[in-house]
Amino acid sequence: MPSDDLPRSPTGRVPQWVADQAAGQAADPQGWRGYETEPPPPPRRRRSLLSRLGVVAVVAALGWWVSTAVLPGLLREVDAPVLDGIIAGRVPDPTPEVAALAAEMFLTDEGRDLLYMSEPELLGAAEFAGRCDRGDGAVGQTGGAVGCYHSTAGGLETGGRIVIYQPADPRLHGFVVETAAHELLHAAWNELTPDERTAAGPLLEAVVAGIDPADDLHTQLAGSVGTYPENRPTELFAYLGSQVWQPGGFDPALEAMYARFIADREALVAVHTAFEQQIDTMSAEVTAAHEALNQRRYDQQLATAQFEADTAALAQYRTTIEEEEARLAGLSASERARSLLSWTWRDGTPLPEAPAAELIADARALLARDEAELAARSAALQVSAGEVAAEEARVAALRTELEALFAQLNPG
The missing domain is CATH 1.10.287.370 (Helix Hairpins)
Incomplete structure (x- = not known):
């Protein structure tokens, strides 16, 4: 493989073990941490898709340990390359529109990765029609759906796709940012561990219980949950995370979950508030x-x-x-x-x-x-x-x- 075609990480670096392999040298497990010019970035939790694909790619290409006891941890600590066209840790390049949207949502690096890997589609009314209908695995819908998160599971296709309705009038852009943040938080909910989701449930219910019964959020929540009560926790996580801010934030444990994906949740909620004030x-x-x-x-x-x-x-x-x-x-x-x-x-x-x-x-x-x-x-x-x-x-x-x-x- 020519040197300029070596698989690269999202940061543009070439892991040492890849360079060694391309030069005909034996793969050295310690090469996972070998960077010639700069230390590796802090570990970031990857989507389960990354770990699974990374294991398959590395085992197929390098013949490393068949056991997966070691590899998932290693893959989370390094920027894994693309092998034989399979993405292993690489985040797809976003469109300029999606990249701008990520900035307006005040996302962390992990939040950006999650957004980009969900490959958001921003669609006009005609293109959006039918894309978030009930019964196709989409989350985050009402009878008048404006966005949804299509989650998939099984084999190597664990992950999801975000679909967002984008009104033609630029004055409604805040609505698009809010919708995108809502759907991203559905994806983020899937990133939490079962224990984290279990712990988050009562905390979310406590927050929504304290909101004025006349607030539109209750109507939105009921419409999104509909006849799928199992969706209530993820809807609570998405609605509260993108639309509600309390002085000092929510319970610290809940804010810590949000903080993995949103760097400034107060600013994100301000987008929702500003849009509501604009409409008012x-x-x-x-x-x-x-x-x-x-x-x-x-x-x-x-x-x-x-x-x-x-x-x-x-x-x-x-x-x-x-x-x-x-x-x-x-x-x-x-x-x-x-x-x-x-x-x-x-x-x-x-x-x-x-x-x-x-x-x-x-x-x-x-x-x-x-x-x-x-x-x-x-x-x-x-x-x-x-x-x-x-x-x-x-x-x-x-x-x-x-x-x-x-x-x-x-x-x-």
Whole structure:
């Protein structure tokens, strides 16, 4: 094998025993720890898949001990290479999108490895359809599933795959991060030992028991568990780990389990909180706009009703003036000269007793003033009616946009 084709670890190093074998030298068990330029990294717990594949690959290639009493421990302490196309300890290279997602989830090295080995698929609504249906081994689903962890078991295929629904609108990216973290924690739950899972159960139940019964988390949890009560522990681990933070964290033993995979769980939960606040803010903005619109509608209706009432009242005053003018016209000149009138105008303006012709002239002036004011009000009402109509269209568009955004949260 040419030197540049030697199997390499995820860190890019070539274990000494691989170099020796390629040079025709006998494999030296101590070569597992032989690094020429730098010491090995701290041991990290590998998925059971790695140990099994590592044993098969090494036994087939090197003819080492048939017994597996020693090899699993060695494989966990070193970066095992790829042999004959079989992955033994190598974490698949993530896509840039998945690598960015890992950073946003605040994962530890072990958490990143687990995420990358689960080879997450980020799918649009059409591609996601049917990928998380019940009955196909997926975990982390509801009737409106947005992600799932497909676990497999048996032979060399112990492991799992993560499928995540990714809405098209970038404003919902926090939702994608939260979903990915939830599904990763399903995979992480499988990484815990049976004893760890047994110990975690009561601790998780104690946390959820202290959460407000009105909190949406209870509804989400019930929907995800559904008719599969055996899934409750892993769902608790995923929901609480990605959505709930308490000052100082949970029980130290439980936080230690999370800490293997998540470097900053408080920051991860903050992603969920920020997304919820974003949705709440958008909803509040639409609600406030709708309430303000209702007030404008009310004000417009009130102003229109007042305008119509004032118009009708002014029409009655105009009729009275015209009737007095007609009456005076039917009088003789001497009778008109002796005719006196007094009046209080519609707005309370007094018209003291005076010859009828003079008083009617003063009333005509007030009538002209009020008619001009009504004309200005009519023009203003037409403008405000147009503004209300425009606001109605804007608020309707905001509501439609928000509903469309919310609809993207459900790929079905």
